[in-house]
Amino acid sequence: MVPDGLLSRVTCIFGLALAACSSSSSSSSAVAAGDDGGDNEAGGSEAGGDGGAGEAAAATCPDGAKTGSPSGGTLTITVGGNAVTVIVRVPPGYVATEAHPFVMVYAPSSANAAQNEQFTGLTPEARKRGYVIAYADNSLFDQSQINEEIKESAAAIPAVTAEWCIDPKRIYMTGYSNGGTITETVAIKQWATLAAVAPAAAGLKESVFQNFGCPQGPLPVMEMHSTGDLLFPVASGFGADVAKQWATCDGCNPAPGAPDTDGCIHYTGCSHGVEVTYCESTGVHGLWQGLNTQIFDFFDRFTAP
Numbered sequence: 001m002v003p004d005g006l007l008s009r010v011t012c013i014f015g016l017a018l019a020a021c022s023s024s025s026s027s028s029s030a031v032a033a034g035d036d037g038g039d040n041e042a043g044g045s046e047a048g049g050d051g052g053a054g055e056a057a058a059a060t061c062p063d064g065a066k067t068g069s070p071s072g073g074t075l076t077i078t079v080g081g082n083a084v085t086v087i088v089r090v091p092p093g094y095v096a097t098e099a100h101p102f103v104m105v106y107a108p109s110s111a112n113a114a115q116n117e118q119f120t121g122l123t124p125e126a127r128k129r130g131y132v133i134a135y136a137d138n139s140l141f142d143q144s145q146i147n148e149e150i151k152e153s154a155a156a157i158p159a160v161t162a163e164w165c166i167d168p169k170r171i172y173m174t175g176y177s178n179g180g181t182i183t184e185t186v187a188i189k190q191w192a193t194l195a196a197v198a199p200a201a202a203g204l205k206e207s208v209f210q211n212f213g214c215p216q217g218p219l220p221v222m223e224m225h226s227t228g229d230l231l232f233p234v235a236s237g238f239g240a241d242v243a244k245q246w247a248t249c250d251g252c253n254p255a256p257g258a259p260d261t262d263g264c265i266h267y268t269g270c271s272h273g274v275e276v277t278y279c280e281s282t283g284v285h286g287l288w289q290g291l292n293t294q295i296f297d298f299f300d301r302f303t304a305p
Contacts, residue, residue, distance in 0.1 A: 059099030061165035066096045068163030074113075075159050079139040079152040086156050087113040088134045090164065091127045099167035100132045103299065104157050106175030106182040107138040108201075120176065125292045129300070134160050140178050153182050154191040169304040174198040174295060176288060177231075180224075184242070187219055188212050195304040196220035198295045201285055203232045206241035214249035218274040220302045221246045222264075222295060225278075229285040243267070243278035250274050262294055274302065 068088065075086040091100065103126055107116035116135040117123060126133035139153040140146060157171060171194055175183045180202030187197045188209060197219065223246065225232070225239025232238040244267075247254065251271035256278070259265050264279035277298060281289050 059167040059169070061097050061099060063097055066163060066165045068096070068160075068165075070094045070096070073163070075134075075156075075163070077136075077139075077152075077155045077159050079155075080141045080145055080149045082139075082141055084137045084139045084153070084156070085113045086134050086136045086159060087117060088132065088160055088164065089117075089123050089127065090132050091130045094132070094164075096165050099165050099170075100130055101170035101172070101299070102157075102160065102164075102166040103131055103133045103172045103174060104160070105133065105135045106153065106156075106173070106179030107136055108175075108177035108179055109138055109140070112137045116179070120174075120288055120292075121290075122174075122292055122295070125296050129296055131296070132160070132164050132166060136179075138178055139182070147185075150182050150185045151189070151191050154186045157192050168193065170195050170299075171304070172196050172198070172299045174200065175202075176200045177203065177285070180204075184209075187221070188215050190215050193304055194219065196222070196299050196302040198222040198224065198298060200224040200289055201226065201229055201232060202242070203238070204242055205237040206245050207237055209242055209245045217305070218250040218271040219246075220274040220276070220298070221250075222277040222279065222298045224281070224289045224291065226281045226283050226285065226287070226289070228281075228283050231285040234280070240278060240280065243276055247276040250276055252276055262291060264291075264294070272305070 070090060072089045075088065077084050077086060103122070105116060105120060105122060107113065111119065113135040123133060134156065136153065136156050140149050142149065160166065171192065173183045173186060173194055174197065180199035181204050183197050183199040184202045184204045186192050187194060189212065223239065223243040225234060227234055234240050247267035252267035253269040256265035256267045262279060263281065264277050267276040270276065279289060279291055
């Protein structure tokens, strides 16, 4: 739920009132003008594994090696010469010698880290499950430099892992719109070592994904999109077709099963026991799908090799 005072800001974030966003170089109007939109690319490293994240021995960190506050904190990275704030939340009873799973959440266009956290509402579920979770400001500023800016955005992950005790085999990414594009691009280009990703409303088209080529090694992906998304329409190769391309890259059975009770379809029989899930809603661009429990259920099943 967004407070009234943020409504105009959130409208700008998701390109529903483009005139209000004209001063932002990474606004949705600029994004829509490109072939693959304001959320452009995706990447990830070999991840996936056989599920059952809790089966392996718990990772640890040396005493005194991680100095991040047990109450969480704020970091700053630089993207395209601009300062980007990263807000870090930790679970109750965080211990600096016990490695935790970690989710990095990237923001939609024009949103700051606090708005990103409020919009997705992922913190309660993350803390309940023992995850460290971090939210970044929007970090795409110049469409002509989007590849470099996405790569630089991935630096938020090592910035967090340097300060807090994180299990290196349980690092995950999600994000909406611009944030979904960052998630997808980092996954495809393998600019971080990831266990699974869950991009939402990403501005990455199937044709762009195909031009990138498949990442080396399978990766579990939970793709979320909406039939009412007019900024990145499903009919134009966003969402469903991207999920199919992930299924191809992951060596999955080409035909998914019937939709489950959440409206998600699952590509199974994939290499190394990974899975590609596609969840399609009917809302417009700018509405978080609200599948927070399902996202963490998905993440909990997979570890990086």
